[in-house]
Amino acid sequence: MKKLIPVLALLLLAGCDVNDADVASRNVSKAADNFEAQRRFVFYNGVTGEFMLEITGLCSKDNSSTGNTLGVICKTGPNTFKKHMLGLSDNVTWFMEDLSGTNASVNHYRVTFKPSVIIPDIDIR
Numbered sequence: 557m558k559k560l561i562p563v564l565a566l567l568l569l570a571g572c573d574v575n576d577a578d579v580a581s582r583n584v585s586k587a588a589d590n591f592e593a594q595r596r597f598v599f600y601n602g603v604t605g606e607f608m609l610e611i612t613g614l615c616s617k618d619n620s621s622t623g624n625t626l627g628v629i630c631k632t633g634p635n636t637f638k639k640h641m642l643g644l645s646d647n648v649t650w651f652m653e654d655l656s657g658t659n660a661s662v663n664h665y666r667v668t669f670k671p672s673v674i675i676p677d678i679d680i681r
Contacts, residue, residue, distance in 0.1 A: 587658045588616045591631040594656035603647045611640060617652065626650055 587593050591614040599609040611628050618627025618639060628640045644650065 584654070584658045588654070591616065593654055593658045596653045596655055597626075597628050597650060598653070599642060599648060599650045601648055608648065609642070612655070 584593070588595060594613065595615045597611040597615060598607055600606075601608050611630065613630045613632070615628050615630040618629045618641075620627040620641070624644055626642045626644060628642070630638050630640075632638055642650070
């Protein structure tokens with residue numbers, strides 16, 4: 557049994573094949589999720605060939621997005637946010653452009669702890 561544990565550990569580590577592009581992509585997404593990157597979301601009508609809508613700012617793709625909707629949340633002030641929900645159809649598509657560029661390490665991953673999530677907000681009366 558003792559000889560089996562190192563073999564299992566080695567197999568688990570071999571399954572964690574992560575390349576630099578994957579690490580950088582996760583770190584760039586994490587920066588956008590923390591409103592550290594200027595982004596532009598553009599909605600395009602494939603039939604008419606026209607841009608329908610553009611959202612620019614410290615924005616991130618919202619986790620409530622589905623196959624038919626796209627949620628975009630933007631930070632507009634220190635504690636102010638705006639959320640946009642947009643319907644998608646056969647002739648409407650969207651793309652997101654990172655305007656500012658994000659410094660992302662390929663040698664380190666990033667974990668962000670929010671104190672407001674760890675430490676509860678307690679009202680004392």
